[in-house]
């Protein structure tokens with residue numbers, strides 16, 4: 346038998362009539378992994394989750410869970426717990442009855458159910474609310490009940506679709522930590538849909554970034570943030586300075602990029618650690634994050650530009666700067682400790698070749 350990943354999707358596509366919303370998707374999730382599906386609205390994230398859960402059929406391809414092919418398996422036989430944004434708790438049942446429901450469905454005995462529900466509610470610190478109805482709970486409490494109900498039958502996988510979307514910022518951040526903690530403590534395998542990049546960066550072992558039904562990049566949070574492999578990812582995750590240019594070899598296996606300047610200005614030449622093997626010389630784009638541009642450093646990085654501050658905006662923990670630098674317009678984030686900046690002020694910008702992500706234009 347071929348050894349497959351715990352969750353294994355092979356060449357999965359989904360069409361609604363003539364519209365293809367997921368295209369040739371290959372996706373593998375390890376046991377115990379927290380994978381986020383991140384992407385703009387309509388990129389196919391929910392559809393993928395629904396196909397995994399068995400609420401939507403797949404048009405072509407194959408899916409396995411724990412080496413079992415699940416294409417045709419009905420949802421309740423897949424062993425997956427599902428949590429949605431709109432809680433979907435049963436309003437006429439108490440919290441404890443809601444949590445007991447999946448166990449009753451699976452034919453468990455009364456005493457076992459009572460014991461399981463008790464432990465499950467303790468785990469999410471809701472024991473004292475077992476007799477309440479969902480309408481008597483706050484949004485965060487309701488969401489914890491929904492999570493508990495998905496966990497109680499010890500599913501192999503938890504699928505979550507924007508589970509925190511309806512909560513305010515503070516509660517959302519608390520619940521993010523809570524879900525992460527449960528994930529670690531119980532060794533859960535979680536596939537988590539979100540369109541919130543900071544949520545994906547905070548919570549995930551890996552992030553799959555979707556663009557129009559396809560994975561634009563998949564990797565650890567630091568990978569996709571620091572080493573975007575294409576224009577879409579560099580612009581979708583975080584903020585970036587995206588520069589166009591022409592790449593040539595530096596003679597030692599890395600690329601140097603002649604950045605296109607504005608108008609008559611030829612633009613600077615930037616050294617990078619991008620290898621010739623990864624990107625072909627010729628037209629390329631270079632992404633450098635605003636916080637990687639350093640101003641007036643006593644020991645500047647290898648790439649140096651003279652710049653003039655166009656605008657400096659105080660943002661609390663940092664200062665956001667617009668800079669005109671040798672025919673380029675750049676955005677930088679300066680630490681407050683790095684000094685004060687005024688429009689018109691001349692500064693030296695430097696950045697490390699290792700911080701430049703280069704990809705085909």
Ligand SMILES: Nc1ncnc2c1ncn2[C@@H]1O[C@H](COP(=O)(O)OP(=O)(O)OP(=O)(O)O)[C@@H](O)[C@H]1O
Nearest residue numbers: 361364366384385386387388389390391392393540
């Ligand atoms: N039942 C359906 N019939 C026809 N089209 C559908 C159906 N469900 C989804 N779609 C379309 O499929 C595409 C992908 O939708 P999906 O809900 O998977 O995207 P998403 O990335 O989860 O977006 P969002 O973040 O807005 O939920 C969209 O263009 C949507 O309109």
